[in-house]
Amino acid sequence: MSVYLNGQFLPLAEAKVSVLDRGFVFGDGVYELVPVYSGKPFRLDAHLRRLQFSLDGIRLANPHSVAEWRECILQLIARQDFADQSVYIQVTRGTPAEGQPLRDHAFPPDVSPTVFMFAQPLVTATPAQKAAGVCAVSAVDNRWLRCNIKAISLLANLLLRQQAVDAGCAETVMLRDGLLTEGAASNIFVVKDGVLRAPPPSSLMLTGITYDVVLELAAAHDIPHEVRAITEAEVRGADELWMTSSTKEVMAIVALDGVPVGAGVPGPLATRMDALYQTFKQEVMRS
Template sequence: MIPGVQGDSQAYLNGDFLRIDEARISVLDRGFIFGDGIYEVVPVYHGKAFRMAEHLNRLDRSLAALRIASPHDRDGWVKLVNELLARNTQDTCIVYLQVTRGVAKRDHQFPAVPVPPTVFGMVSPWAPPSAAQRASGMTAISIPDERWLHCEIKSVSLLGNVLAKQQAVDAQVDEVVQFRDGFLTEGASTNVWVVSGGKLLAPPKNNLILEGIRYGLMGELAAEAGIPFESRRITREEVENADELLMSSATKEVLPLVALDGKPVGSGKPGPVYERLRAGYDARIAGL
């Protein structure tokens, strides 16, 4: 048995549906040896995938960046996700998809003869942020961003993010806020947003951050709520003096950061811009 995982849940591996505790890959899979692969995490509410098209668009971008041919077309991916959901019958959950370059002799270069990619999918239970988390907010510490320079790829090579997240755990906070050369990048597993003077600010979409699917959604929600939005480089000083800080991800949705490095952010409570964006987010979920 795998600790914390239901062994009888249904997974997908290279064309077959099987119990997750029966799924096996080769020790020569390049995802296992090199972290040579990509993944996606799609939240599901009431049995319906949220922002599926956007998630699959990013999956295609990540595959293209690694020069891995997509093993499915768009309809094929949707069919796979729907079949996983049907076989697992979980109302609110996340669908995890992973594609690696496949099994080959261990060699840093791509296999001389192309090999079939390894395709894996599973469904995991998931509880959206609680009312208490939304009302009280989250906490964070600031750390240097020491990850590689292709954070825009949703790669399974996540050691930098793992080490960053563990720093949050060790400090007994919820997340880290990372800075590179004095400018905001993102959290360990979230995008970070700054509210200053009623305006919503985000770091630019470039190789230094993963463009979260909520990045586009937050821009839409800000426009609908009449909140000015600007994407640009954000200094540490601006973060430290922010009226509000927010974080967003597939599993965290959007939540307020109310303390950074032990100091309150703004009033130390969820702010008005967060509340308006949160209301818009909830409306999108209700509209599925």
């Protein structure tokens, strides 16, 4: 497998970073995940805009221009043996220079960021999995207040997601002060009486690229939809719940905390939206 590290493409086994890199010592960095269909990155410009937003959020200068990022990513994609990929991009604040403190919370001066990228086969849900749906658990969202930064320090998300795994479920639906925020690794949508509802973008959630696509498709196909605060009662009383992400795409949640959602099977709007999403993907791949 060929990976990218600080301007070089090299075998994964040869990719090395310092143990003093601030990404390793502090989790001081950001990341992006770009799905690739038939060798074509999906909504790359949107992913690069979100990467820029995250870098700005941690006060780290972008090491590449948009054109440079695009060229590096396309080269990485071309070096893989599989057409459908998941490209992981990570930028950390780098390693302190000689003579600087080995570990200091303050940003080191004149440090070069570490840029690392790799690709792996993109694994999405099978038609059978989508037809069955998944279960989820709920939990209090106890993360920090800048969840819209795609930071590599994901410990809170990992702990929340593990609650779902321990319960044999796929996702944890998070609630803060009685309102829906998102999933531990996804965005969450609610359907009630044929109306699709999504929590509004804020610093308390990471607005996914798939979240944007779903709302665009709803608008384009005259599906009634609202972007507004969603209460816990609305979540628990939903006719349908969905989780969306670059890898899960549109996945129905059929049980929450052991209680069936609606009829306990994927609802008609989830099935329709997934079909619209798959058609949209095909159009992107043909463009």
